[in-house]
Amino acid sequence: MGWSQTRYAPLPPVGRSTESDQSAETPDISASFDIPAVLRTVLVMDDELLRHGLMHVAAQLGAVRLVGDLQRGAGLVDRLRELAPELLVVGAEAGPDLPALLAELDPVPRVLAVIDGDDPRELALPLIRAGADGLVDRRSPSDELRAAFLRVIDGHHALDARSADTLIDELRAQAEPDYARLLTRREGEVLGLLTNGLDNRAIAGTLFISEATVKFHLHNVMDKFGVHNRAALVATVLRGHHV
Missing domain, CATH: 1.10.10.10 (Winged helix-like DNA-binding domain superfamily/Winged helix DNA-binding domain)
Structure with a gap:
């Protein structure tokens, strides 16, 4: 979707004649801009404080439209089917249930997972294996959270700096006893x-x-x-x- 802007040449000074009968208006110049898709977004996490913080971050993004703020429990799949999210933001506690949850949704939304805890190393790889497209650590700065949101929205995988460090630690740990x-x-x-x-x-x-x-x-x-x-x-x- 683009927009057009008509530009005008300066008018000749009053009292002076022009040598030709040219129009003062130049041809239209159109500039096209890519406008990011606005994704229907649902948050699913048990930590109320974390949910509210992420809602504040997401609200600052023009590419996100929050349509649901849910907790795990009975009826979650039915509610998600009704809301039809294109982006699902989940807490780390959803990891074990994530594959089964995504299998119930059609189309499958993009997934951004938020990890926390004293040792997030135990959570990072399982969440990615479960279907997360991006990981962010709840302790990360808001600008990194926003950047991760936008990358997942654009169809890419995303890690903030803390999550990248966590994954490296976890992969290295696999070589340990x-x-x-x-x-x-x-x-x-x-x-x-x-x-x-x-x-x-x-x-x-x-x-x-x-x-x-x-x-x-x-x-x-x-x-x-x-x-x-x-x-x-x-x-x-x-x-x-x-x-």
Whole structure:
């Protein structure tokens, strides 16, 4: 869709005659501009504060028309069919249900997923495998969120800087020992320092956390490994075995 603008040549000064009977009006000059499609957009996430923040960001985009603000639950598929979204913005908690949800929608909308949590590494790849076209971290600046929105709207894949870092970390983690995938980032750090011979106080000082937090993480790690004391944990890790 374009628009035309007629430009006019300056009129000759009053009292002067022109040598020819030329029209003062020049030919029309048309300039065409690509106007982005305006996509029907629905937000599906449980975090009310996050929903409202994303609604504010999306409202600033001329390419988005918000038609729904939903939470997961009974009747979600029917409601989405009624709203017929072209862009679906989902929270990370929707990851496990996303493939089944998209399979129920025709046409399938583009999907932008918002990840959060202390260790988003556990969420990034599963969301992409589930069908997300773009990922953004809820802690990212609004300009990066807007840029990701626009790329997905234009039919591209999109990652903000935090999500890109998260994916790189997750891919690198796949080359680590199998047990590393059981652990959050912080649990892995605590375990690594423990196997290097540091006690709780030294671990706490290295990671700038309290000794109580160190004990909390070690308790979780031991549960995941199926052992009941530090010596057994270290021995299990050094042998390269885990439960």
